[in-house]
Amino acid sequence: MKLILLGAPGSGKGTMAQKLITNLEIPQISTGDIFRKHLKEETPLGLKVKEIMASGQLVPDEITIEIVKDRLAQDDCKNGYILDGFPRSIVQAQALDTFQDVDKAINIDVDKETIVKRLSGRRFCPTCNGTFHVSTLENSEVCPACGGKLIVRADDSEATVRNRLEIYDQTTFPLIEYYEKQGKLLTVDGNASVEEVYGRILSVLKQ
Numbered sequence: 001m002k003l004i005l006l007g008a009p010g011s012g013k014g015t016m017a018q019k020l021i022t023n024l025e026i027p028q029i030s031t032g033d034i035f036r037k038h039l040k041e042e043t044p045l046g047l048k049v050k051e052i053m054a055s056g057q058l059v060p061d062e063i064t065i066e067i068v069k070d071r072l073a074q075d076d077c078k079n080g081y082i083l084d085g086f087p088r089s090i091v092q093a094q095a096l097d098t099f100q101d102v103d104k105a106i107n108i109d110v111d112k113e114t115i116v117k118r119l120s121g122r123r124f125c126p127t128c129n130g131t132f133h134v135s136t137l138e139n140s141e142v143c144p145a146c147g148g149k150l151i152v153r154a155d156d157s158e159a160t161v162r163n164r165l166e167i168y169d170q171t172t173f174p175l176i177e178y179y180e181k182q183g184k185l186l187t188v189d190g191n192a193s194v195e196e197v198y199g200r201i202l203s204v205l206k207q
């Protein structure tokens with residue numbers, strides 16, 4: 001199955017993708033994770049996107065599209081994939097349509113207030129790409145899945161979160177209508193526990 005996870009920053013795309021990849025046995029393609037890996041390894045691309053990401057802006061479409069095109073051409077994507085954080089603009093969605101035919105786009109709909117609470121307590125594991133929240137961690141520094149060191153993402157400061165939410169409204173939100181017109185949109189109320197939201201996703205996928 002070729003799936004897109006749509007939703008504002010902090011809506012739970014990464015959390016749900018991690019659960020879905022185990023269930024569906026297809027890879028998670030997170031453009032945010034790809035860029036963060038480049039940042040960590042200080043590659044030329046990493047240095048180029050460092051300031052853009054820290055301020056919550058979007059990386060230019062042409063760079064992002066090329067990365068996704070290459071990644072989806074790899075063998076492990078043959079039986080499907082979960083796109084997490086791509087596309088994020090109409091230009092990216094139109095480009096994707098020229099090289100892939102996705103099956104469904106799942107929009108995780110979450111209230112803004114909840115999002116701000118979730119992102120202010122998020123912890124991320126750069127070793128296994130696990131996403132957690134301080135409220136559910138015994139030790140907020142150690143990854144409960146792999147034992148790696150958890151970090152606070154540079155773009156989770158309050159001012160940057162607000163900037164990311166504004167950019168979402170202007171640039172990414174129109175994708176909901178884009179996929180609705182293609183008859184591919186599935187919407188899930190994401191204002192519930194991780195397990196409940198995951199159950200809702202599995203149930204809309206069965207429809």
Ligand code: AP5
Pocket residue numbers: 007008009010011012013014015016031032033035052053056057058059060061064084085086087088092118119121122123131132133134155164190192193194195197
């Ligand atoms: P990216 O990494 O994609 O960030 P994002 O879209 O802003 O989304 P997040 O990862 O912040 O949130 P999420 O929806 O994955 O939520 P999560 O599961 O972590 O992108 C980062 C940057 O990279 C961008 O700003 C941009 O610069 C660049 N970029 C990436 N893709 C790009 C593209 N296509 N084009 C251009 N630039 C691009 O959950 C959040 C928190 O909530 C966690 O703590 C989690 O534990 C908790 N949580 C999740 N679900 C629940 C629940 N149901 N109940 C309670 N808590 C929950």
Ligand code: MG
Pocket residue numbers: 013014015030032084085
């Ligand atoms: Mg994410």
